[in-house]
Structures are given as C-alpha cells and as structure tokens.
Amino acid sequence: MTRDQLQELIGKMTLEEKAAMCSGADFWHTESVERLGIPAMMVSDGPHGLKKQDQKADHLGVNDSIKAVCFPAGCGTAASFNRELITKMGEALGNECQAEGVGVILGPAVNIKRSPLCGRNFEYYSEDPYVASEMAGALIEGVQNKNVGTSIKHFLANNQEHRRMSSSSEMDERTMREIYLAAFEGAVKKQKPWTVMCSYNRINGTYAAENKEVLTDILRDEWDFDGFVMSDWGAVNNRVPDLYAGLELEMPSSGGINDRLIVEAVKEGRLEEAVLDRAVERILNIVYRFEDNRDKTAVFDRDADHELARKVAEETIVLLKNEDGILPLDEKEKIVFIGKYAARPRFQGGGSSHINSHKVTSAWDCVKEWGNITLAEGFRDEKDEIDEALMAEAVEQAKAAKAAVIFAGLPDAFESEGFDRGHMRMPNCQNELIARVAAAQPNTIVVLHNGSPVEMPWADQVKGIVEAYLGGQAVGGAQVDILFGKVNPSAKLPESFPYKLEDNPSYLYYVGEGDRVEYREGVFVGYRYYDTKKMDVRFPFGFGLSYTAFDYSDLKLSAENISDQDTLSVSVNVTNTGSRAGKEVVQLYVSDVESTVIRPVQELKGFEKVELASGETKTVTFTLDKRAFAYWNTTLHDWHVESGTFLVRVGKSSRDIVLEAPVNVDSTVKVPVRYTLDTTFGDVMKDPKAMEMMAPFMKLGILETGEDEGSNAASEAISSEMQEAMMRYMPLRGLLSFSGGAVTMEQLQGMVDALNAGQQS
C-alpha cells in the first residue's frame, strides 16, 4: 500500500479506531478494523524458532505453542561468526512465518552480555557490540528476505533480569553509545528491522517506553528507523507520554484502558491527533508490508528445517581444549557417553523463547546403534545431589573404555528469562562427576550445554572441552559429527570465559541496589576490560580450536596515512597448513596507540569466516572507516577520531594477535575547547593559535622558563623542565596570585574571552 493510500485509509478511521490500533487486539495480534477491511497481523516469539501460540496465549510458555523447529539459541549462533549461515537460518524462520501467517517474529535479542549471570544471556549474542549487531543483522536480513518482519529487542540496556520491569540502568553517554546502543545501531541502520521492541527497564531514570531520546532522537532521527516500535509485553505504564516519546504499539492488549486514555488526551487537547495518526500510519505500513507480500505457497517443512538446524549447530560448537589431539575420537573405539545430556540434551533456555520442538536428536540417538558406545547417566539435574550409584557406574564404565565423553552443563532451572543466576558455577554433582571420571580415565572430554560461561574447576584434569552452548533440537547430530571428526569445529567464543565470576568487570555493581544499577565499569565490558588489564582468563574472546591449523601472512594496509574521511583497506593471507579442510574466523582489532581519552587497549572492528581446503590460501579483506578508529566524544556528541597512530591487529582471538601494522589517521574535526579561568596553561599550550594570543602574558616573569638557567640557586633547585611541568597544571587564574599584581582580573577575563572568540574565527 502506498503512503497516500495509507493516509487516505487513516482519514476514514474514527478516533477510537485509531487509538485501538495502537495496542494489541490480544496477546499476539494487532487490531483489525473490519468495516475498512484492515487486517490484523500476528506476531510471535522467536527468536530461534517459531513459537506460535494458537490458544490460551501466555508469553512465558506455560501453554503450548505449535510444534516447531528449535534452532541454536543466540549464544550459539553468534559463536558461528558466519553471517551467511545465520541469514539462511533467518530465511528458514521467515518462511516458517509465511507458512503460519506470522507477520513479525519477535527477535533477534541483542542485549550486551554485561555479566555472565544475566538469565537471558543464552538468547543474547555477545559482550561485543560489533559482533552482536553483525549477527543480529544477518538474522534480520534472512527473515526479512521472506517479507516477514523482525523485532530487534530489548531496546535498551536490558542487561539483567533482576527487577527488569522497574530497574534503571544508569550509565554515561559514552558507554551508552559505544557499547549498549552500538549493539543495535549497525543492524538498525543496515538491515532495517521492521520493528523494534523497547525494553521494560528504565534508562538513566526514564522508562524505555517513554524515553524520547532513545526511541525518537536516536532511533528515528539519527538512525533513520522507519518501522514501528512496540513495547515489550506489559512495558507500557504511561500511555500518552509513551506515544509522544515514540512508542507506537503497546503489547499485549490493555483491555481498552490505555486506548481510552489516548482518546481522552486527544479530546482534551493534551495530545495532537497528528501524533496518533503518525503512529497508526507506522503500524499499518508494516501490517500491509506483510499483507501485500504474503507467500501463499510457503510450507513449514519441519524435517528440512531440522536438517538446517543441525548445519547451524555444527558451526556453533566451540572446541575449547584438545590436549594431545584427543579429538576427533575414533568411531571404532570403545567409548562411554556419560551424563544426562547425552540422551536428553539441554538445547534451549526457558521463558518466552522456549520452542515446542517437533523432534529432538541427542548425541546418544546418533550412536546407540554403533555397538561400541555405552551410556551412563552419571547425574540427575533436577536437584544438585550426588547420586553415588550413578556416579560409581559412570566411573566403572569410564575405566573400561578408551575414552569418556561427559555431557554436562547447566540445568534448566539455572538459566531462564525472568531471573539471573546467583553464581557462575555448575552444579556441584556434575563438577564432582567430572573430577572422579577424569581421575579414572585420562582420556576424558567434557561437552558443555549452557548459554553463558561457567567456572571449570576441572579444566586442567580433562583432555578435551567442547562448548556446545544451547544448540537447538538437532544438536546431537552436530555434536557427534564434531566428536568423531566428520565436521571440523569452526566456532569461536563471542564472549570471554573468566576463571571466576569475581574477575568480571561488572562484578562489584551487578545487579545494583534496589532499582538502580550503575554501569560503573563503563566501556570496559568483557575483553575490553580483561585485555586492557592483561588479566588471565580461562578462555579469551574470539577463541576456538580447529582440527586443522591456520597461518596468517602478508598483512597489507592500503595506506600509511589517512584522514578520518577516508576508508582503509586491509588484507591478509590465511593458509590452511593442516591436513583437513576447515573454516577460520579471522578477527581484526584496532588499537589506539596514544589517546587522551581512556580507551580499551583494542576493540574488534571486523571479522570474516573463510573456508579453506588443506594447503589452500585465501586473501581476506576488510574495509575500515572512521568508525573503526573513533570513540564517542561527549563535547561533540559525535564519533571522533583523535589524530595519531593506530595499530591494525589481525588474529585468531583477542589474545592471539598474529600480525599488526600501523596507520596514521588525521582528524578533520577540531574539538572545541571552552576556556575559563580554570583552564590550565598546559591546555592552552596545546593550541598554537591560543599560545600566540597568550604571548603578552608569557612575557610576565612567572611564565618565563629557564632563560638564565644555572645562574642562580632557584634555577638549580627547579630545572626549566620542572618549571614548565608545573606551569602546565597551573590554571590561568594563577596569574592573579603569581604575577605580583601585573595582571588584573579584568585583563585575565578579557584574555579568556579573546581565547574563546578565537575558537570561532
């Protein structure tokens, strides 16, 4: 439908119909207007499968949704670092939506993993905004290729479940821009999600739903968002101001209560009808975008999508440890699979994203017919209690086998929407099982099922560690293919695994006090903190092993000097030096060598996944623009590059930088300085023009440095360098005290005014 047609239609709607259009008809539908032929549109969770609830709607999944396909959760899809693959997954989801008549799938969820404890980390992508935004963008592109909308969520700063509906995320401007907004920004600008879901929490005191700065000034005006904003379920508490702020659709239905508030506000002149019309137009624009592009031929082929879920899972499993090349295992050896999750994998998290899987393949399902593999349950996960009989059986079987694979991880009750974890540990009964099996069987491998890092007290006792994340319903096939070498692991950690929770930068402040959580670690989230502190971690950001090996060579930069308006092209050759084909995630970090602002030692600014046959070399290229070198400047309220040298670093993880090369970037933007009496001489000296204006004052005794050095006792005690250093930190008002009356307040103020005027000229 064209804009004119939409506006004509809205012109025919009554005030009441328009107000009603701004809230859900029920749990999952927008409102329809029968007399005008306006259809309802269905929305459904997501994000890693279709959770369409037909009857008895409730968003936390107590009631069943249709049988569907559960793909790997966000924690895993991010680990694939494979944009094309995730776009394919998005296309499958989009097709499922078309087949089921769902107009918008509620995801992806891109909130930054500030702490390993957040209950929804399994749905989220990364501790790094670039990875989060790129992987979210890949999924959005896929879904929307099928003319189905997405709802990137939860906008903004919903980084904990604790008091998520009332808590205020308190952070400074730079942190918000560089970390928390940036996770959304790239995807919103490039892939243009049809909708954005605002979060429950407050941001610096103002609820996301009524946060005009975030919903309108940034999202619409800066980022050109042209879809509609919907509330998280029940996030609206002040309907009319919310509408003003830029929240178009309230979900779910408020039973007409909030619609009536809108009607009253218009009638009483407190809300311009044009604001309401604009919201209705934004909503209907998307309703018709779906309606006009319905694919009536789409079929939800669950078995085909299950196969795709397996393919995705293969690239989401990270090989973390492989001592003595214990993996891949030999298919013919006597091996024992231990642990509940071997036969009943934990493959998704709890809450609104919980998918009703049409089938589940466990690792045991894939090997039980082989004859050489046995199964021992080892532990139960309903309660953290050691079951001595199960444990003894597992140890006995482990002793008798050539290798033991323990399928461990976090139980459902540990990770879910609605609450956070209280610690980073695995259940004690599992840690104990791993320790006892490893003591009995040197060839022990642990396969982990979890959506967020865990402490691994047994890491040095086992030979292999495989992070399977929450790999979706087809995870078992992917696990077996990796364990036995049919598939070469190629995933990398999109987050750091610290040794212990206390190492995490948010540890002291997470989950805040009452309804206030201060993000005091600022931009130092995840590896930005660990790398800058040179702190040891269990497994670093970007880390993941392969069954083959890769060499990097020939790092080339297209220029040695650029301006912040130029782009820099970076290329590097990557060679597979091992004997198997494999995929490598080549990572590009940028480091500002010297900076007047406090910055992380390096930040990820590019990644590419390449597939290489044994012996093959490919050239990987990256294009860097201003943003790769910039930080958010709070004077300019914009991205800014400080002139100077930057290192372009290419590596296999944030802790395994293989090659680096310098580039000099010149800024084309001058950050204005506002001079006051408190400005130091040092700051004035930074600007040659200001220095020139200061010249008359420089003639005054106290500013002369070292002219007759060595001629008296004072200059022996204080060298010219020392004098200059001291001067650097003296405020201009110091002239009043130290010029012996030669400078008056009026003269000084006049100079300050002249310096400020000089800025403008």
Ligand code: BGC
């Ligand atoms: C969740 C959203 C979800 C919505 C609808 C909310 O509780 O935070 O992620 O999309 O419910 O189920």
